[in-house]
Amino acid sequence: MSRNYHAVSAEYNALYNGYLALEEGRQSLNYAYNDNYWDILPIERMQILDEIILPGQSKNENFNRAEEKAVKAIQKHSMNIQGKEENPQMDEAYLLLGKARYFDQRFVPALEAFNYILYKYPASDKINQAKIWREKTNIRLDNDELAIKNLKRLLEREKLSDQDLADATSMLAQAYLNTKSVDSAITQLEIASNFTKSNDERGRYRFIQGQLYNTLGYKDSANIAFDKVIELNRKTPRIYLISAQLEKIKNFDYENGDKLACLELLTKLEEDRENRPFLDKIYHQIGEYHLINKSEYLAISYYNKSLRTNSRDKELRAKNYQILGDMSFDYSEYKEAGAYYDSTMSNLVLNSKPYRLIKRKRDNLEDVIYYEDVAQVNDSILRLVNLPELERIAFFETLIEKLKTKAEEEKQKQEIAQRNNGLVTVNNNIGGLNPNAPRGGLPNQSSLFYFYNPTTVGYGKNEFVKIWGNRSLEDDWRWSSKGISNSKNPVLNNEVFVNATADELYDPQFYISKIPTETKEIDSLAKDRNFAYYQLGLIYKEKFKEYNLAKSKFETVLKNNPEERLILPSKYNLFKIYELLGQTGEAVIAKNDIISNYPDSRYAIILSNPELADLKDENSPESVYESLYEQHENQEYAEVILKCENYINVFDGEPIVPKLELLKATAIGRLYGYEPYGKAINYVAITFANTPEGQQAQQIETNLLPRIQSKEFILDSLANNYKVVFQFDKAELSEIKVFQDTLGKVLKNIKYYDLSTSIDVYDPNISFVIVHGLKNKVVAKSFDQLLSKEDKKKIKKPYFVISSPNYQIIQIHKNLDAYLNNDNN
Known part of the structure; x- marks a missing residue:
């Protein structure tokens, strides 16, 4: 019992x-x-x-x-x-x-x-x-x-009930799937589908069978498996x-x-x-x-x-x-494509392979979207600038009618929302809902929880937009600077509407007063517009191979009275596009125009001598950059800065300009120090924000500059590497190479130390000859004691000793005098 x-x-x-x-x-x-x-x-x-x-x-x-x-x-x-x-x-x-x-x-x-x-x-x-x-x-x-192994042994040795057999074979199928044995998995799923007592499981097993057949490319077998699922109804x-x-x-x-x-x-x-x-x-x-x-x-x-x-x-x-x-x-609707790719990325796992592929596509469209916006906005403004007074008034009257219609629609929506909101709050038993029902639950359950009631949610959204406007989800979203403008047009943007009084909002003269009138401002808009069209032409031609689009952009540049610097490159690019499109007549006209009107340009030289097109042009932007970079490596910083400035003007508007600007900024930093370098890097980061060089400059400004901004010297006793420095003024620079050669020969006579020399530029007036390889400060300070009597006669120039970290500081901040006056030697 x-x-x-x-x-x-x-x-x-x-x-x-x-x-x-x-x-x-x-x-x-x-x-x-x-x-x-x-x-x-x-x-x-x-x-x-x-x-x-x-x-x-x-x-x-x-x-x-x-x-x-x-x-x-x-x-x-x-x-x-x-x-x-x-x-x-x-x-x-x-x-x-x-x-x-x-x-x-x-x-x-x-x-x-x-x-x-x-x-x-x-x-x-x-x-x-x-x-x-x-x-x-x-x-x-x-x-x-x-x-x-265990499931196969169980199936071989035991007589299982139907459901146990279905469970065992389905799990065996999962193990086979995990080990990439798809054929074996399909076989086990067939057994499981036949013996399971649950139609839920049978439908799932049959569907997985169809999926597996599809992975193997057997569409007919897959369709048979899917038909068996459909038969279950x-x-x-x-x-x-x-x-x-x-x-x-x-x-x-x-x-x-x-x-x-x-x-x-x-x-x-x-x-x-x-x-x-x-x-x-x-x-x-x-x-x-x-x-x-x-x-x-x-x-x-x-x-x-x-x-x-x-x-x-x-x-x-x-x-x-x-x-x-x-x-x-x-x-070729690249701006719209960019918006769709943004939405795609928001629905993908961050940094997954599909996400990275879409991000690469989206990044390629960044410049297109930026310059299309600039061109569109500036075109709109300049069109309004050039409109006669009567047409301006007609244009803004049409706009005002749209604003009134939209305002009336918004007013009606708010009235409806307020009525519905009143019903929700006053008559709590709408639709037979229990007023005492819990406020939690799922959307398809009876509940008065705010976010499960579409009426209150819609009203809340309208109220938020009415009070705050469009705001992105970020910290400090309530700051006025965080408001999102619905348009990039400076004439018709949200700020104009928000700051307008009720009377101004529907007055055409209010909007007309916002149209630029100063010649300088209008010229600036036209200049930016033309440059945007030129950049779009280059992008469509080089990156996307959209030659017809590129052609229209370059032709637009030439029609809009561009700056001199854009005319010749636009004509040459049009010539190349005509050739690619097979428009021989237009290509000949463009070629003759360049040769006759710009005979001394490098474009004319190339067109006059086509065989040079296949050779490396010494005057091409790439060759010029390589030459300047080589000079930079040789520490010819002043020459690099001067030539970069000249070539930036020559190649203005071409993709090589950001590279030249970044090279120039680096040379400025090497020659003049931290502060001029920071200003030059900031200029590159802001001016060429959409280029790889601009992004690199932004990273330097964000990550590198804060780490090297300190001018404080460290204690030499904390260092483990020291330099012996011989200083040469501008008047002595002709002797510096001879001195380095002599010093190198002398160092070979010093035993137990592996020493080497180099020449470093400090600023436009001072250069150093450096002895490297000394690990001890005392030995470095008594460097002359390492020399023989004969060698001392050859090296009579005074020197000072500095640790490697402090040498880096004086090169970055150009504060040699501060170091020497700090009783370090």
């Missing part, structure tokens, strides 16, 4: 409640888990979290409760008599314990519980289940080979049914298949009310169908429909944005 009492009490009390808690926990796991249908589905729906769980903690209270019930059953009802367990429910209790730990993602303790069953209860009717769960745990611990979750139909459509043969039947199937899926939760995927697939059939307009429409469903599938949103971006890119 005691044994029966404990067995019944364990089964119908602790274990019953434990399994209830376990099932609740599994359902919550399934609800929270979102399958990624863009990849092969895992056999088991379970999200593995990377959170570290401390002893005594649990990721899910239901599993914690299930474990407590299992432990309670073992502690209160175990009957271990003479080494034998007399309660037949204890194996069930340990199985529950292992399952609770497994789903709570504590796999090592779970493995311990399953192994205990195999050790302690070898005759249990649950022994096969324990073996299967043990191998499930091994798979989670990445012991796939061991799991395959309402017996399996609808997501499997819809996904199987969409996967079949992806496998459709557009060359030989019935396109009309395919479109009818897609339309049927779209119109079925039961499919509304899956419209994001359906719209995307319809867009794919139209894109393949060259119906780009319809494709764009359906991709946008898919985005408007506010899908939770971030990868689907990323694909929609990327496709729209690629289409805009193909249509």
Whole structure:
């Protein structure tokens, strides 16, 4: 009676409640888990979290409760008599314990519980289940080979029930998938699909089979597997049914298949009310169908429909944005493409491979977007500048009518929102909702939680925009400087509207007064506009090979009375574009124009002697830069600075200019020190912000300059490397090379030290001859004592000793006098 009492009490009390808690926990796991249908589905729906769980903690209270019930059953009802367990429910209790730990993602303790069953209860009717769960745990611990070995042995030696056989073969399939044995996985999934008692599992296994066939390229076999999912119809979750139909459509043969039947199937899926939760995927697939059939307009429409469903599938949103971006890119709408790529990146995992690929595309469009904005804005302003007074008034009257219409619409929206808000706050029982219902819950449940009520959310958004305007999500967003302008047009931007009074807002003369009138300002706008068009021409020609677009930009430059520096490069680039487009007549005219009007230019020389085009032009920007860089390496800093200034004017507007500016800044730093270097670097960073050189200068300004700004000398006793320095003034520079040669010969006579020399420029008037290789300050200070009597006669020039860190400081800050006056020598 005691044994029966404990067995019944364990089964119908602790274990019953434990399994209830376990099932609740599994359902919550399934609800929270979102399958990624863009990849092969895992056999088991379970999200593995990377959170570290401390002893005594649990990721899910239901599993914690299930474990407590299992432990309670073992502690209160175990009957271990003479080494034998007399309660037949204890194996069930340990199985529950292992399952609770497994789903709570504590796999090592779970493995311990399953192994205990195999050790302690070898005759249990649950022994096969324990073996299967043990191998499930091994798979989670990445012991796939061991799991395959044990599961194959179980299948060979034991006669399993149908469900146990389905569980064992499905887990074996997962192990094969983990080890990239796709064929074996398909075979095991076939067995699992035939023997499982759960249609949910059958639908999932069949769908995974279809996915695996697709990875192997067997579309017909994949479609057969998807058909078996579709045949289950309402017996399996609808997501499997819809996904199987969409996967079949992806496998459709557009060359030989019935396109009309395919479109009818897609339309049927779209119109079925039961499919509304899956419209994001359906719209995307319809867009794919139209894109393949060259119906780009319809494709764009359906991709946008898919985005408007506010899908939770971030990868689907990323694909929609990327496709729209690629289409805009193909249509040469680069600014719009950039916006789509921005949205794509926001839906991808940061720094993942797809993210980096899209970011590279987006970065290539940065300059295009910037210069297109400049050209568009300045063109608009200059167009208004040149309009007659009556046409200006007509233009702004049209604008004012639009503003009034928009204001009226906004007013109506706010009135509707306020009415709805009043209903929500006064009549709390809208739609039959319980006024005492909890404010939490899920969106599809009855709840008055603010963010689950679309009316209050919409009203809140309108109120926020009305009070604060458009603000980006960042720190200190309430500062007035953080407001986002809806337009880059300085005439019609948000600041103008915000600062306008009610009367000014609808007065054409108010806007006309904002149009530039000073000649200097107008000329500056025209200059920036022409330079932007020139840069766009170069980018379209060199980077994107859009020769027609490039041609239109260069022609626009020449029509707009550009600066002299832009005329010749624009004409030469047009000549090259005419050649590439096969427009021989235009190319000949452009060539003759350059040769006759600019005979001394390097372009004319190249065009007059075509054979030189294949040779390295000594006057080309690249050759000039190489020559200057070589001079920089030879410490001819003054010459480099002077030549850089000349060549910057010669090559103004060409891609080589930022390189020359950065080289010039470096030479300035070497010759004049920290402060002039900081100013020169700042100029490069600001002026050429969209170039690699400008970005490099920005990094120098942000990271390097703060580290070297200190002028404080360190104690020489802390250093382990010293230099002996011979100083030469400008009048002595002719002797410096001879002195270095003599010093080098003398140093060869010094034993036990490996010493070398170099010449360093300090500033325009001072240079140094340096002796390197001394590790001790005392030895360095008594350098002359290392020389023989004969050698001392050759080296009579005075010297000073300085540690390497302090030498670096005097070269950076040009504070030699401060060092020498600091009693360091």
